[in-house]
Amino acid sequence: MPKAGLNTERVVVAGAELADEAGIAGVSLAALAARLGVKPPTLYKHVASLQDLRYRIAILAMTEVGDQLRDALQGRSGSDALAAAFTAMRHYIVAHPGRYAATTGARFAGPDDPLFIASNRVVNSIRAVLAGYGIPGDRLDHTVRALRCSVHGFALLQVSDGFQWGNDQDESFDWMIRLTDLGLRSISGRPGPAGRQD
Amino acid sequence: MPKAGLNTERVVVAGAELADEAGIAGVSLAALAARLGVKPPTLYKHVASLQDLRYRIAILAMTEVGDQLRDALQGRSGSDALAAAFTAMRHYIVAHPGRYAATTGARFAGPDDPLFIASNRVVNSIRAVLAGYGIPGDRLDHTVRALRCSVHGFALLQVSDGFQWGNDQDESFDWMIRLTDLGLRSISGRPGPAGRQD
DNA sequence: CATCCTGGCTATGAGCATTAGCCAAGGCGT
DNA sequence: ACGCCTTGGCTAATGCTCATAGCCAGGATG
Secondary structure, eight states: OOOOOOOHHHHHHHHHHHHHHHOGGGOOHHHHHHHHTSOGGGGGGTOSOHHHHHHHHHHHHHHHHHHHHHHHHTTOOHHHHHHHHHHHHHHHHHHOHHHHHHHTTOOOOSTTOHHHHHHHHHHHHHHHHHHTTTOOGGGHHHHHHHHHHHHHHHHHHHHHHGGGGTTOHHHHHHHHHHHHHHHHHHHTTOOOOTTOOO | OOOOOOOHHHHHHHHHHHHHHHOGGGOOHHHHHHHHTSOGGGGGGTOSOHHHHHHHHHHHHHHHHHHHHHHHHTTOOHHHHHHHHHHHHHHHHHHOHHHHHHHTTOOOOSTTOHHHHHHHHHHHHHHHHHHTTTOOGGGHHHHHHHHHHHHHHHHHHHHHHGGGGTTOHHHHHHHHHHHHHHHHHHHTTOOOOTTOOO
């Protein structure tokens, strides 16, 4: 037996790929072991449990989301940044539905939890988007949450019954961005250019 | 053995209660059988499989959501209706997180699927809310989806890491409603009364 | 060359969904 | 009132899963 050369990272990455193909519920140690050409108990040398595996996939996903967001927001601000952020999130979710699903339902243990840290990076990116809208500081957190709700909900609906949204998903998503943008402008007292409504 | 007097409905209701207590992932035939004072195979007399049970819980939940929405929207319109709808959804989600979670990820088979019908009722209620905002007809569907995304995302975040939102969840939710309301007013060309920003 | 850590394995057990097949309770027709 | 048959419970058994225990080879390290 030629020592297949696994380590925790390779196992987690393979698990993430499996999640994207089979859904997060389809991630089992048995399936993952088969994919890696290894017997199930072997995985316990790299991962503490199935739960631990899913948790690590969640960290991976959240970190990747943070990277994508940071890249997408380079040199943008205001409505531009908002659209870029939403679009980046959406692309990630569509490309990696299983990974993203792993993040929903994952909980962090403490303030030094890597998942918490990765999650904070994402939140900070969204905060940066909002900087251009002049949201009062004491409402920033609420607003960040509202945006997360939108994207999160979109992701979940996309995965669960997105198939029946037909071909106009892009249109729906663009519309959601418009709606959000106008809400943000309006709430900060700057309704934005009128007459741009089509 | 005194014929415990089960039927499909009682099993599904008990399953829904279990879902609210233990999460949708905690709904197993073994656990449900124990709760009903019955052995697991018995449940197959009332339900085709575990998947079928969860599906039926989803139908129950979607129907209940539809009822709550319909009740909440009696005699309301515009911003009032929007706030009432969001609030009703939220109350349901908080009171019955497991049931609601069953609806996310459930898929319908065809146009005569009871889940599809129940789901349509909900969509129609949201459509009624939007009637007061003057959204152009060809954008109605997109807007309905955007609202669903918000509520859906809120529900999921609430369940998954709501605990760390602290005590200001109500505030966040109200803020989300405000943001949505302003977006809707703005997009339909009616920015609404200014100076109401606190 | 001996030793030890690493990373694979087999064997095993517990819990789950699911199926097959049995059997009693009670309603219903005669 | 009697017998039948449907209904709704059961036990037994299968096969899947995660998970643990303990063995064993290979390579690095002294």
